[in-house]
Amino acid sequence: MIKFSFIFLCGITLHSLWGKDNLLEAIAQLGPKGGGNEDVVKHWISLKQMSSADIPILLKAMNQANDLGDNWIRAALFEILENSGENALPEDEIVKIIKDHQNEGSTRRTAFDFLLSHSSQVAQSLVPTFIDDPEPTLRREGVHLLLEQAKALEKKDQSVEAYEYALGKARDVDQIEKACDSLEELGKSIDLPKVMGFITTWEVIGPFDNNLRKGFGKAFTPEKEANPRSINHEGKNGLLKWQTSSTADRLGLLDLNQPFGHIKEVLCYAYHEFEASMDQSVHFRIGSKNAWKLWVNNELIFARDEYHRGGTRVDQFVLDGRLKKGKNKILVKVCQNEQTESWTKQWEFCFRVTDKSGTPIPSPN
Amino acid sequence: MKISTLFATLLLIHPFASADWQGFRGTLGNGKIEGKISPDLNLTSSKSWNIALPGRGLSSPIIIDNLILVTASSGPQQSNLHILAYNVGNGVLAWERIFKATGRTICHSKTSVAASTMVSNGNVVVAQFSSNDIFCLDLNGNLVWLRGLTFDYPNIANGLGMSSSPVTAKGVLITQVENDADSFTFGLNIQNGTTLWKKTRPRGANWTSPIVLDQNSDRWIGLQSKEGLTFINPSNGNEIWSYHEGASTIPSSVVAENKMVLIPSNGLTAVKEPTLHSSPIQKWTNNKLSPGTGSPAISGDQVFVVNRANVLTSASVKNGEINWRLRIKGPVSASPVTTDQLLFIFSEEGIGQVIDISSTKEGKVLKELDLQDTILCTPAADNGSLFVRSDKKLWKLSP
Numbered sequence: 001m002i003k004f005s006f007i008f009l010c011g012i013t014l015h016s017l018w019g020k021d022n023l024l025e026a027i028a029q030l031g032p033k034g035g036g037n038e039d040v041v042k043h044w045i046s047l048k049q050m051s052s053a054d055i056p057i058l059l060k061a062m063n064q065a066n067d068l069g070d071n072w073i074r075a076a077l078f079e080i081l082e083n084s085g086e087n088a089l090p091e092d093e094i095v096k097i098i099k100d101h102q103n104e105g106s107t108r109r110t111a112f113d114f115l116l117s118h119s120s121q122v123a124q125s126l127v128p129t130f131i132d133d134p135e136p137t138l139r140r141e142g143v144h145l146l147l148e149q150a151k152a153l154e155k156k157d158q159s160v161e162a163y164e165y166a167l168g169k170a171r172d173v174d175q176i177e178k179a180c181d182s183l184e185e186l187g188k189s190i191d192l193p194k195v196m197g198f199i200t201t202w203e204v205i206g207p208f209d210n211n212l213r214k215g216f217g218k219a220f221t222p223e224k225e226a227n228p229r230s231i232n233h234e235g236k237n238g239l240l241k242w243q244t245s246s247t248a249d250r251l252g253l254l255d256l257n258q259p260f261g262h263i264k265e266v267l268c269y270a271y272h273e274f275e276a277s278m279d280q281s282v283h284f285r286i287g288s289k290n291a292w293k294l295w296v297n298n299e300l301i302f303a304r305d306e307y308h309r310g311g312t313r314v315d316q317f318v319l320d321g322r323l324k325k326g327k328n329k330i331l332v333k334v335c336q337n338e339q340t341e342s343w344t345k346q347w348e349f350c351f352r353v354t355d356k357s358g359t360p361i362p363s364p365n
Numbered sequence: 366m367k368i369s370t371l372f373a374t375l376l377l378i379h380p381f382a383s384a385d386w387q388g389f390r391g392t393l394g395n396g397k398i399e400g401k402i403s404p405d406l407n408l409t410s411s412k413s414w415n416i417a418l419p420g421r422g423l424s425s426p427i428i429i430d431n432l433i434l435v436t437a438s439s440g441p442q443q444s445n446l447h448i449l450a451y452n453v454g455n456g457v458l459a460w461e462r463i464f465k466a467t468g469r470t471i472c473h474s475k476t477s478v479a480a481s482t483m484v485s486n487g488n489v490v491v492a493q494f495s496s497n498d499i500f501c502l503d504l505n506g507n508l509v510w511l512r513g514l515t516f517d518y519p520n521i522a523n524g525l526g527m528s529s530s531p532v533t534a535k536g537v538l539i540t541q542v543e544n545d546a547d548s549f550t551f552g553l554n555i556q557n558g559t560t561l562w563k564k565t566r567p568r569g570a571n572w573t574s575p576i577v578l579d580q581n582s583d584r585w586i587g588l589q590s591k592e593g594l595t596f597i598n599p600s601n602g603n604e605i606w607s608y609h610e611g612a613s614t615i616p617s618s619v620v621a622e623n624k625m626v627l628i629p630s631n632g633l634t635a636v637k638e639p640t641l642h643s644s645p646i647q648k649w650t651n652n653k654l655s656p657g658t659g660s661p662a663i664s665g666d667q668v669f670v671v672n673r674a675n676v677l678t679s680a681s682v683k684n685g686e687i688n689w690r691l692r693i694k695g696p697v698s699a700s701p702v703t704t705d706q707l708l709f710i711f712s713e714e715g716i717g718q719v720i721d722i723s724s725t726k727e728g729k730v731l732k733e734l735d736l737q738d739t740i741l742c743t744p745a746a747d748n749g750s751l752f753v754r755s756d757k758k759l760w761k762l763s764p
Contacts, residue, residue, distance in 0.1 A: 033517045067465070079506075106465070289524070309524030
């Protein structure tokens with residue numbers, strides 16, 4: 001009888017462990033287009049056997065999961081906490097996870113969110129340590145604190161110093177602008193395009209035909225050539241030459257109406273050679289209210305066929321990519337459509353390169 | 366038989382019949398409230414309550430059993446996606462789930478990531494956000510499945526934000542994600558979220574929501590776009606009826622009680638009840654009935670539209686002739702909801718207006734209620750009360 005109970009208990013424990021492993025494996029295997037959903041649903045029952053002690057395991061499983069898997073895990077955490085009571089969060093383990101930069105940013109951010117809702121004081125005590133955090137959303141919390149502290153200072157010199165420090169740590173556009181605005185109010189001049197790392201000088205060529213918006217999908221010669229800058233190209237009105245176009249705009253906006261005039265149903269190409277000091281994973285950050293395509297080293301990174309749906313924003317599209325050591329060829333195709341309303345005049349884009357934490361990687365060119 | 370008769374009688378005499386409000390503009394998607402609501406709604410009655418919401422949103426609440434559910438979005442990029450369930454009676458939070466957006470969250474400042482209204486089949490609830498993240502949960506808040514449609518197709522996004530509210534039919538969740546770039550309508554298995562079908566749709570930003578047409582024992586789904594209105598079979602997405610005269614991309618169509626379909630097209634156009642593979646038979650069109658942002662509502666033989674000049678117009682469903690016009694307080698983004706006698710509409714400035722629609726001679730404002738907040742959402746109704754939300758609060762308004 002004792003033996004039978006022992007075997008039975010071992011069986012339950014093993015089943016529980018396997019169930020948990022199977023669930024985490026299913027979450028890690030989630031793919032796009034609903035792929036793997038059914039498997040997760042099949043193993044979701046094993047959540048019933050989990051307790052708050054499993055929360056760190058689930059959080060760490062986010063290190064292997066994609067964004068969809070992360071959301072499954074968030075749902076699991078809510079369910080476990082509801083089943084086990086309000087104060088069941090294993091705080092010490094959670095804090096360790098947040099502090100360990102080996103964990104993915106989403107893991108640490110989710111751990112912080114749950115800690116914040118259960119032990120606000122403990123969570124808040126960590127915020128000052130986030131000012132150099134690789135996870136942008138945690139860094140933002142730290143910078144927010146710096147900005148609040150700077151605002152509270154009464155002496156001008158101290159305020160300037162505090163805002164300059166905050167500016168050096170800020171990575172989100174609104175926080176950078178806030179620090180800059182405050183510094184300018186205090187009489188300091190800030191080179192915002194430099195701070196944010198915008199590419200402000202481009203070689204441009206155009207106009208090419210975009211009648212009926214068909215130019216977006218048509219491959220004109222600049223996008224066919226391995227070295228588009230090396231030759232001139234046939235455009236809408238004959239042979240075109242490259243010209244240099246620069247911007248002094250506060251947010252790095254290159255106004256293409258300037259070199260080409262206010263013309264409609266056209267497109268142009270902008271080219272920049274980016275000298276990188278090493279091979280690295282980066283974010284290409286582009287903003288445009290026009291349709292556009294982006295190539296880096298002749299590889300299409302992303303294309304967006306949409307016109308004038310809202311304004312151009314800094315970091316409107318944040319795209320994963322790579323820079324190789326040495327010269328990198330950046331080519332942007334920017335299209336203008338046929339609309340005539342006053343809010344459709346803009347033909348523009350802004351562009352910068354950052355690392356994955358949002359730190360600008362300036363172009364030396 | 367006797368029991369059935371008694372039950373039916375009880376239902377008929379119950380002054381405030383309770384019925385779920387399962388989606389955008391109610392379970393039938395026409396803004397019609399089952400039962401009555403007193404015009405004397407107020408903020409301070411013993412049954413009224415209001416609670417703070419943790420994030421922004423203009424999605425309407427839905428009501429299933431004793432739960433009122435609503436979505437919200439929070440955080441600097443609105444990337445925190447909240448699904449909230451409250452007790453209808455007292456506004457106490459029953460459960461909350463917070464997810465992260467996997468798609469784009471940029472949208473116009475007037476709208477928000479929580480713009481689409483949830484939908485339910487009575488067993489599960491489905492929440493969709495402007496990031497095209499979709500979550501299906503049971504009524505206890507347990508996740509059943511999730512999808513990230515922009516995760517799957519990175520170009521289904523709209524720079525101004527998405528707002529179409531999904532519907533369900535025959536075990537399928539139908540969701541329109543239609544844009545200038547990639548433009549699709551999906552049929553997802555409500556059991557597990559897998560794609561049953563995906564149809565390429567006209568390219569162009571489209572904020573309208575699908576409508577449901579009950580056809581004998583069948584159920585068809587109407588998809589509106591700039592090209593017109595198409596009814597499809599929800600099981601496979603195949604087209605079974607089409608109107609090609611163009612239509613608005615903001616206010617949605619509505620099915621009248623006689624199953625005529627009223628389409629925001631050339632003002633407002635009424636077509637005879639669609640039948641399988643038939644051509645549309647236009648009954649009338651009236652260019653003076655063009656709705657503004659909100660969709661038309663129905664009560665008996667009256668159709669109501671609010672135009673961009675904040676004029677509420679009542680017209681006959683049968684022939685499109687205008688009964689009366691009434692200037693109301695605007696601007697108005699929300700769609701009206703109706704009982705047999707009353708119409709309820711909220712202005713963007715938070716003025717709730719109760720309008721007597723019992724006469725086809727004139728409409729009369731019976732009461733105004735100032736919520737002192739920006740209201741963009743279409744109200745929900747249940748058991749004699751109205752429910753409405755802002756970026757900050759959720760209200761239950763009772764007599």
